Every structure is written in structure tokens, then in C-alpha cells.
Amino acid sequence: MRIAYLAGPMTPRGKRADTGNAAIEYLLNIRDLVHAAVVLVEKGFAPYCPALDLQYFLSLAPGKVIDEATIKAVSIAFLDIADCIVLLPRWETSPGSEAEYARACELGMLTYFGVEQVPDAR
Numbered sequence: 001m002r003i004a005y006l007a008g009p010m011t012p013r014g015k016r017a018d019t020g021n022a023a024i025e026y027l028l029n030i031r032d033l034v035h036a037a038v039v040l041v042e043k044g045f046a047p048y049c050p051a052l053d054l055q056y057f058l059s060l061a062p063g064k065v066i067d068e069a070t071i072k073a074v075s076i077a078f079l080d081i082a083d084c085i086v087l088l089p090r091w092e093t094s095p096g097s098e099a100e101y102a103r104a105c106e107l108g109m110l111t112y113f114g115v116e117q118v119p120d121a122r
Contacts, residue, residue, distance in 0.1 A: 002121050004045040004112075005079045005104070007097040008033050008088030030054065036088055039115045044122035047086075048078040050096075072096070079103055084110040086118055 010033070012025035033051035040047040053071055060066065079085065085104040091097040104111060112118045 001044065001046045002083040003078075003081060004040050004047045004118065005082035005085045005100070006033055006036055006040070006047055006049050006051075006088065007085055007091050007094075007100040007104075008036070009090050009094035009097060010051060011094070032088060036086065036115045040086065040118065043115075043118055043120045045118070048075075048082060050075045075100070076103060080107065082109065084112060084118070086112045086115055089114065 008029065010026060010029050012022045012029065030051045033049050037047040037049040037052075053075065056066055056071065079100055080103075082104075085100065087097065087101060091101065101111070
């Protein structure tokens with residue numbers, strides 16, 4: 001099974017909707033990334049969805065922390081073994097997604113701009 005790395009905005013830097021609420025915008029961005037992951041599963045891919053990293057934070061014991069550098073290193077480790085990167089709408093508003101795209105380019109990775117461009121791999 002081919003591995004697809006998803007990249008898109010999570011934190012509300014590039015406005016997606018006029019919610020006026022950063023928490024709601026964050027959740028909408030997470031929803032979009034998870035929805036894209038489901039579409040990729042349906043197309044026969046094994047997606048890596050960085051939005052699901054939030055589970056690590058929700059599962060931490062009280063007083064424990066994972067810093068930003070560590071969580072980004074985890075994501076990049078998956079990017080380094082992926083077969084392709086899938087950039088979601090507004091990816092260019094996200095410094096994290098821009099860095100992931102730059103790394104994918106360094107690796108010569110196949111790039112898709114949106115899940116609709118990804119061919120069925122089944």
C-alpha cells in the first residue's frame with residue numbers, strides 16, 4: 001500500500017471562514033484533514049494525517065508535555081518515508097505545510113494539489 005502524507009493548515013492563520021473563533025477554525029481545519037485522509041483510504045492509500053497528532057496531546061498524563069519540535073520531528077519522519085504528498089486547499093497559508101512541501105521537493109516526491117488529483121491506487 002502506498003503512503004500519502006497530508007499537508008494543510010491546522011492553526012487559523014489563513015482565514016477559512018468568518019467564524020471569529022480560532023478554536024472553531026482549528027477544528028474545521030482538523031476536520032478537513034481527517035476527511036481527506038478518509039478519501040485517501042477509499043482510494044487505496046495509507047495516509048499519514050498530522051492532524052491526528054492531537055491525540056498525543058489528549059492522551060498525555062497530567063503534567064507531561066510534548067514540545068512542538070518533537071511533534072514536528074515525528075511528522076517529518078513520516079514524510080520522509082511517504083510515496084507522495086497531498087497538499088490541501090490553503091496549504092500555502094501554513095508555515096508547517098510550506099516546510100513539508102519544501103522537504104517533499106528536496107526528496108523529489110510526487111505531489112498532488114488536492115485529494116481529487118490523487119489517482120485510485122487499488
